[in-house]
Amino acid sequence: MAVAAPATLTPRKKPRQARSAATLDAIFEAALQVLLADGMRALTTTRVADRAGVSVGTMYQYFPHKQSLIYALNERYLEVLAGKVEATCRAQTGRPVADMLAALIETYWRAKTERADVTRALYRSVVEMDNEALVEAFARRVDAATTAMLGSAPDATFGDVRMVNLALVTVIFGTIRNAFERNLSQAAIDALQVELLAMCRAYVELARG
Amino acid sequence: MAVAAPATLTPRKKPRQARSAATLDAIFEAALQVLLADGMRALTTTRVADRAGVSVGTMYQYFPHKQSLIYALNERYLEVLAGKVEATCRAQTGRPVADMLAALIETYWRAKTERADVTRALYRSVVEMDNEALVEAFARRVDAATTAMLGSAPDATFGDVRMVNLALVTVIFGTIRNAFERNLSQAAIDALQVELLAMCRAYVELARG
Amino acid sequence: MAVAAPATLTPRKKPRQARSAATLDAIFEAALQVLLADGMRALTTTRVADRAGVSVGTMYQYFPHKQSLIYALNERYLEVLAGKVEATCRAQTGRPVADMLAALIETYWRAKTERADVTRALYRSVVEMDNEALVEAFARRVDAATTAMLGSAPDATFGDVRMVNLALVTVIFGTIRNAFERNLSQAAIDALQVELLAMCRAYVELARG
Amino acid sequence: MAVAAPATLTPRKKPRQARSAATLDAIFEAALQVLLADGMRALTTTRVADRAGVSVGTMYQYFPHKQSLIYALNERYLEVLAGKVEATCRAQTGRPVADMLAALIETYWRAKTERADVTRALYRSVVEMDNEALVEAFARRVDAATTAMLGSAPDATFGDVRMVNLALVTVIFGTIRNAFERNLSQAAIDALQVELLAMCRAYVELARG
């Protein structure tokens, strides 16, 4: 059931040539397209290979199992997402904590909204693999970035910054995910974002030394 | 992909005899066991029937599709969960808002923790069906209950109780779900629950008229 | 594969009571209806029993296999058909041979046309059983009747009446069956009947002593 | 019930390589063997594939459904049969009408007799598909050939050659089919062929201008 799950986010196999990288991209894009167009059930190796314009055989040189393809797909998505969060954290270093929260929520929310269909499709692709390692690695990267950011706030010092950070990150990410699961109107979603920010700010107010 | 999705949470077919009800229970329990032990991939009709101690044919007298079994499984789970939330809301009617929040979080958290494995397994079973109707119905029931509860608080009146309610419910449920997705230590989980409550209380403080 | 095939056309089991006969009739009628409405594929024991208003168990008291039901269905049909041919033959005894031929063709053609759908459905039901004995018995009955009729013609004596009879019966029945297999217009069918009669008369002219 | 039925008799998919053609032949031959040995009920995809020495998967690369295999089987058979009739018609062009009839009957009868078992097996395979289009196409081809042949006879002109042709073809083919359905002795069959020819000749005598 569980796929061999390397604990790192580094790509399993570095493409040696531009050609390989292009093929890899084509496969990823194809997989995503199939997933979006026809759902998880239609995500067969042949279908992906066909849409990517390569043979199944070739695809099996890049991915030893179907699971490894799905794994890599999620890896890639989380890689980009983590990058965005890190960029925001860097940009917010040393700024007031209220701004940090707004920026973090905004970044994550937009990342999920931009291609909401992809987000949802990937959530569903997770059944096919053991994503624990992936999630763990993502969490570690994000935790490091947000903890550093929070620590740099000039207007707040926290007794247990790791705890505050865990709470904020879990609440923000969990809320955003949940908002996607329910079929909320755009208006409700916008309002929800505002409330979430208010809540986080109120919490930080409490928690700051 | 999508299963025929009745918009209600009422069981599709009332078992006529005690014998039938027992069989139905055995099937549900078997499906859950398989799901827990071997994951979604192993949840085949034969396997479930075998473990339930009935023949496939019998299983197909209770469920027209494999999907309908999974659907019913989730229906059942959400039914119980919604019932617990409603009970809590009834019990907290007229009590201080801070108590309400503590009780709601406690109830939901415990429900998820009691059989955390089941919770996780069911989250994953969702790929196989269209659970939109189910989630919607669950959300409506819970929203009604929590909104009524909040409205009854003697120590708080809200400008837009529906908005406050939506925010609280989404944050609480989302956070708890997210806490489960990550592999947190029990200590971290306990601490998180405390923080979540603090955050919700701070938010309500802000929102109350 | 082959069903136990009694060589006679007599019913396997004489219904003792009116009740039984009614049930039997209901089963036959139900089978025919299902066959007509949904084809051979839909002809399941449960479906027939349901439509007949009895339980499968009861049906299995009348017919030991599904095949025996189909067998009996064909038996019944051929019984009626043979009866019609025999009646015609009796009626035509001693009449001119040209009249005999016209009457025989007319009788058989009308029998097939009256419920053309039943005819076709039954043709198709034959896959499920070994109808050799049935066909043989039918052929014998008809041969006896037609041979006797031909022998009684005042205006013709045949060198080998059995041969002439075999030729006529095979040609007439075969032609009519074939006419049904092709999708001919009503006009074509009518014209064909006329030609068939002409052909048979010309043949008899030749064959008569 | 009905299979997608292309209105032509041309093969659906040209095998690209000699290897493929061999496989296709093996599958056809296997299907025929199973049909002959064990009847329609035993004609399962696995059984055919096994006997053909290929895997089910391979079989499904040639035929999208079980039905399409049966369809192709009949298509192939009728193709050969129509070819034989056409060849005879070409050979008999311009010859006396009595010779034409003898040749046509002889050709058709021999074609059916050569592999009488195959003939009978295929008759039975028809339940599984909608052979209307197939039969129609066959009829059209044969009608065209025989009508042209009859029209070329130097010793006969017909008022309505299409009508005469329809009568002859229906009678001949129907009679021959019927002769196969009954379990006639070889002697009876031979005699029948003679009588059929006599009948057709007598009819043509009548019909010729």
Added chain:
DNA sequence: TATGAATGAGCGTTCATTCAT
């Protein structure tokens, strides 16, 4: 005697994976 829930062998079909070319 009549019932219909239960059975389970066996069906048609799919698709991840391999390997000869």
Added chain:
DNA sequence: AATGAATGAACGCTCATTCAT
């Protein structure tokens, strides 16, 4: 290195038949 035809285990599901009630 790339291909895609071939494989076959395993799936979801059906339905003739049985037998406890």
